[in-house]
Amino acid sequence: MSIVVTGATGKLGRHVVEQLLEKVPAEQITAVVRDEAKAADFAARGVKLAVADYNTPETFDGLFAAGDKVLLISGNEFDKGRPGQHQVVIDRAKAAGVALLAYTSAPGSLSAALADDHRATEAALTSSGVPYALLRNGWYHENYTEQLAPVLEHNAVVAAAGEGRVSSASRADYAAAAVAVLTGEGHENKTYELGGDEAWGFAEYAAELSRQTGKEIVYSAVPGEALVGILTGAGLPEPFAAILAGVDASIEKGELVVDSGDLSRLAGRPTTPLAEAITAALKG
Helix, strand or coil: CCEEECCCCCHHHHHHHHHHHCCCCHHHEEEEECCHHHHHHHHHCCCEEEECECCEHHHHCCCCCCCCEEEECCCCCCCCCHHHHHHHHHHHHHHHCCCEEEEEECCCCCCCCHHHHHHHHHHHHHCCCCCEEEEEECCECHHHHCCHHHHHHHCEEEECCCCCEECCECHHHHHHHHHHHHHCCCCCCEEEEECCCCCEEHHHHHHHHHHHHCCCCEEEECCHHHHHHHHHHCCCCHHHHHHHHHHHHHHHCCCCCCCCCHHHHHHCCCCCCHHHHHHHHHHC
16 A cells, blocks of 8 residues: 655645655655656655656556555646646546545635636546545645745735635645545545634734834735736736636635634644744745
């Protein structure tokens, strides 16, 4: 039996593999990657590597075995038909008879266009007959803390989220939940709504940045169309900018507040506070 992680050299996948290495022998872990060189550090520690690409279905042939537990980390190629990419893994997992296929999805409350691919994948997975676990990951701290340069340059947090709040958590927190599901028992055909313990608003985020940097950083709430203009002006493709503005509209409606407690329960510890993530990013 292997624990197989797709997208293993991505930002979330790396955390998952690192935390798996703390729980199970390296030879029980298979990291699925597109570029073997990026996983050389894992291979050096005894992790098995499998080279496969969602866009080349045959590369997944024979990758899974009966009894495997698989983590399907959702693809990030928004323009390449993600449900079709994910179907490649679901079909191979079913044919192999895997014990569990866990999928990193989005909160059930999220109505933004970003969630459409996730809902389509969930429908395919839950109707496939494969034992599944839906890990409905909320927003990541890093979605904000990795984008601090323009905030610090202009002394402003710009969002189209009004007074909306976000239950974000760190990638390491979400990885801990995935590892608990992959290494534990009784998670078959379960859905977990995952989010941070404390919801926050953008004015609070700006205030915390001000406190930690000693600068006066304000929250500038803008309409969605204005945010799209700002993001495209910064070089983002218009369709992706529209997706991000859609997420902010969902935040304003309260759709990214996840108060189930599932994340800290699965991780076995409180989730990482936003202030701690800001501290780490400013040091970085």
